[in-house]
Amino acid sequence: MKESKVPTLKSIAEKLNISVTTVSKALKGYSDVSPVTRQKVLDIAEELNYTPNSIAVNFRTKQSKTIGIIIPEVVHHFFSSIINGVIEEAERQNYFVIILQSNENKEMEKKQVELLISKRVDGIIMSLSNQSNDEDYLKKIIDRNIPLVLIDKISKLIDCSKVIIDDKKAAFDAVNHLINIGCKKIAHIRGPLNPQNSIDRFLGYKTALDHHNIPFDSSLVYPCKRVCYEEGYDFTKQLMNDHPDVDGIFAITDLVAVGALTYLNDQQIKIPNQVAVIGFSNWFMSSVISPKLSTIDQPGFKMGAQAFLLLKEEMESMRNAGKRVCKTITLNTDLIIRESTSK
Amino acid sequence: MKESKVPTLKSIAEKLNISVTTVSKALKGYSDVSPVTRQKVLDIAEELNYTPNSIAVNFRTKQSKTIGIIIPEVVHHFFSSIINGVIEEAERQNYFVIILQSNENKEMEKKQVELLISKRVDGIIMSLSNQSNDEDYLKKIIDRNIPLVLIDKISKLIDCSKVIIDDKKAAFDAVNHLINIGCKKIAHIRGPLNPQNSIDRFLGYKTALDHHNIPFDSSLVYPCKRVCYEEGYDFTKQLMNDHPDVDGIFAITDLVAVGALTYLNDQQIKIPNQVAVIGFSNWFMSSVISPKLSTIDQPGFKMGAQAFLLLKEEMESMRNAGKRVCKTITLNTDLIIRESTSK
DNA sequence: TTGTATGCGTTATCAC
């Protein structure tokens, strides 16, 4: 009874004894097909539940209407916000989004790039793993003329479009705020040495100190490897031992800051009176933890949406002019003041 | 200088003055090609940086090696864990994953299904929106013989493979635990009326009361619409007004439970001594909030990985035997006891 | 207004 075969233009054509071309044109609303024929085609298509085989269309048109995004990990508020932004905007423009994770692993990232190239996606959005900067496989994307947009975790050495925030300024704002509420000795639990935004946040920290003539003390800087809750906890413990008189902490990200808060809470150290803490990213947790965490709001969703729009521009420019756009969009961040810095 | 054209079998063949067939065979390691020829092909392929055009391959083999997953929203710890599991397992098996969101909207979900069907994905994994159950568009997936696996938010009315937890039992465990620590009057901030797991958790709540001969009081049940932090906060406020003597709260999910905790904290109501609170899902936040939230651990990652494996089984069964597997896998949940229920 | 022919890149069949 049930027609198990998937309907194609051909099966419609055969049913009506007309050519595949006419069916194709009718379905696409071309003007050079008679209203009568068109209606017949439409009816049969409806009846057969026809949907175009998009693989064939992709093959024919050389566009997959699919983009790939490679990020360190989906299970992370900031990255999933980015993904959300990308998907929403992509959807609006009829693009599909394939998600690949690098798990902060350079080899994995390389493999993912190869996969996407082979998959012939129309473009790629990437947030680099902490291990990578100007690796060969990134250059390969460029060489292949595949539209590329880097987002948040970028490399300054790769010439392509980028969507970023001003990490240095944002970090400056955070530390400046700590100083303004009276902190004199501020520690920085920083990220790994390689990633650009980790570097920039560190520079922002340093600049803010400079700005207020507070001498920089490298022993107050603790570098995370995995940038996790535990490191926030452990480094704070170490910090409070090394420098019992510290009165402010700027953490590379909220997760680390929450680890810091937890240690301070455990030790009954008063926040913010004895030690003020500020994080970075503004993920949901920050607003419900006790004390509520001050932080820098990083517009993940918006960054994702912008990245897609920029990628689309790249794709069009590449098709039409055969060259890249290479624009960098810097989105604003906001200082969010909550209990952990409200003296 | 740079070869702007993407290398194909043909370009390799031309360079070597051999046939496309031979190139194809050589690249795929067929035995009926001489070692010499093979090496030459391999060398040129390497030199040209050849990667097979997978769109063409998909077209030819009628497999896209791509699956689609439709979930309510990515920016949610549980769902992103599921995605993580799906992606990791898919990657291991050389599949790509396209992610689509329904935003808890039935119309959107329907549209996403149509898109995936048209995209000719090899299979679909879905976590249903709160609005849907046995909608036509789900049946359409079945009718089209597209492998389908429902995960977590399922419909009992659709006959396909499923990956779930035993929501009723898990909820029973949670409420049973509240009773065991001495709670006599337990409220339930439940989910919407439609979703199966919201129903099952409610039933688990009721069964646990029954089990201990505690009369069920429907006025102690508050139904969320959006299942968010604010609802947790507001319903708890309402609850404490309606029933000042309540001593336990079972919330449909951690997010709601955290809203409840916040209200109780704000009102200086002692947790757990005056009111004990337990959530559901065990997302990261629960373990760092104050007081630390007791909850039910829901293995999102594992569910996602299982869902992919089951989908693969479906895909193979469909190809080989032309029929579905329709297996239901129920994963274990764990009761996580933390401060919010440690009297 | 309709239809014919061609090709996209790959793979499978079958002949040489």
Next chain:
DNA sequence: GTGATAACGCATACAA
């Protein structure tokens, strides 16, 4: 061992 040929489903240039 090798290669010519067809086929997958669709879109387009062009012919009728």
